[in-house]
Amino acid sequence: MTSQTRPDGDDSVRTLPAVQGNAVPGNNVGSVRPVPHKPKVQAAPVGRRLPLPALLVMALMGFILIATETMPAGLLPQIAAGLNVAEGTAGQLVSAYALGTVVLTIPAIALTRGMRRKPVFLVGILGFLLANTVAAFSADIVLTLAVRFAAGAFSGLLWGMLAGYARRITAPELAGRALAIASIGTPLGLALGTPLGSWLGSTFDWRWSFWALTGLAILTLVLAWLLVPDAPGQSAETQIPMVKVFAIPGVSVILVVIFAWMLAHNTVYTYIASYLRSANIPLGVDVALVVFGVSALVGIWITGALIDRAPRLLVLASLSVFLTAGVIFFLGAHSLVAVLIALILWGVAFGGAAPQLQTAISEASGENADVANSLLGVAFNVAIFFAGVLGAVLISSFDGMVLPILMIGLAATALVIAFTARHAAFPAHK
Known part of the structure; x- marks a missing residue:
């Protein structure tokens, strides 16, 4: 019996039977012909420790998503005055965001599920960043509603992929704990993000709340580029x-x-x-x-x-x-x-x-x-x-x-x- 270490980095031992009389040029004794084995392709080897920096970046993104979704509800009078519309119309900023998530999440995930995870993650953050930036500049309610719809779509893409991404870069026995860490941004966004956004917009100007979210998205984009490992998408x-x-x-x-x-x-x-x-x-x-x-x-x-x-x-x-x-x-x-x-x-x-x-x-x-x-x-x-x-x-x-x-x-x-x-x-x- 002969053993061989797998080329994909797995330290388990693979035992191969000796093949008697296997013809090898210039050799008159029985020898072993290694069974062809295709290495497992994965950009980010899964270790036995939690990839904490990457998971915290995902949590930060979750915080931004929740804060962006709920923040306008606390600033309706200011937004209505700034865009010269009724409060009821300004309230549609929340509805447009939710509608974008509902309508475009499933098509976006279907389109990207076979792609490598990190590029999709970075594109999702970038799209979200651009939508918030345009909302901070916009003086037109139609444009603002349109970019809120787009932000909701990118939010749906990010929410849809984050759970699977966190599990892919974590050892299976730690997957649940990894998901809990990656999800901590949700309660933090509800507990801190929404009130802080409302305070910022009320104290200065409602556009400052969008600018703050844009700044956080830029920070998240940089950290994701540096700290989050890549992982394969779903095989065809x-x-x-x-x-x-x-x-x-x-x-x-x-x-x-x-x-x-x-x-x-x-x-x-x-x-x-x-x-x-x-x-x-x-x-x-x-x-x-x-x-x-x-x-x-x-x-x-x-x-x-x-x-x-x-x-x-x-x-x-x-x-x-x-x-x-x-x-x-x-x-x-x-x-x-x-x-x-x-x-x-x-x-x-x-x-x-x-x-x-x-x-x-x-x-x-x-x-x-x-x-x-x-x-x-x-x-x-x-x-x-x-x-x-x-x-x-x-x-x-x-x-x-x-x-x-x-x-x-x-x-x-x-x-x-x-x-x-x-x-x-x-x-x-x-």
Whole structure:
């Protein structure tokens, strides 16, 4: 028996049988003819440590994406005055961004899923940077809406690829933790990015908020160029039609859970001011959102510590805590302490939602993880769109106390679906 080290850098030993009488010119004894072996091509060898600098760059990009999406909502009067339009028209900057994400994410991912990851990542950042730069200059509402639509499209591309990219550059046993680190920008964007953008735009000028986002995007582009390793795209032989990704066992179930969970979250988050007014407690919206955001950081830390060991249990626990927060919001509405506890539980439960759901859909879809994660991004944004409409209808017909009732109902639905989907979607054994 003869052993040979694989040429792709894998230190496992490959044993080849000796071939008796194998003709080799000038040699009368039996010899070994090595079996041809094509090296595995991968620009960034996966080590046993987390590629922390690269993951933090991805987290920074996530922070920028969330801050860009939500920032105009806190500056509608200033933007409306600056563009000489009504506040309702200025509010369409948020809708245009979401529409770009919903409409163009899936085609963008389908077009790029076979390409190497780093060039796609850099192009996505550059496109996003240019869209924010034009928005900062623009004095025309039509142009501003157009570039917000484009920014949403680039956002969808980046969200769709980041989960798979983070997993590709990380050892499999650390993939969940890597995804949790790469996703930390989401709660940070909600907790810090949106309030800071609103403060900057209110204190100076709303265009300064866009300029700040442009500066951060430039920094991210440079850091991505220097620190993020390349990785291959999806091989052609594993690519299946986009429609068939829905049929992969578990994918459609996970998307239903995402939609129900995010619809509940975004409806309450968007109209939290209405709930606080109905509760009649001395708690401002800004303080409530900071409590939520800080708690979300705790949630993502817990997720990072446990997701590689107990992903199913983590999803069920998060949904249960989210449901409990809704119950406390309803039953303890007139108690400041109770509402603060509910805010903390809500933040902890939601903080790890993105990496938990991205891990679940990535595991279920395998090689088609980029496409599946683009569907996840679309489900998120469709939920955001419907949350705005549904919340507006509810609070115009009832008071803010209807919001925790909606939260309870949708959370319970998502929990039951996740609990019963123990095979492909949220398997009992990883």
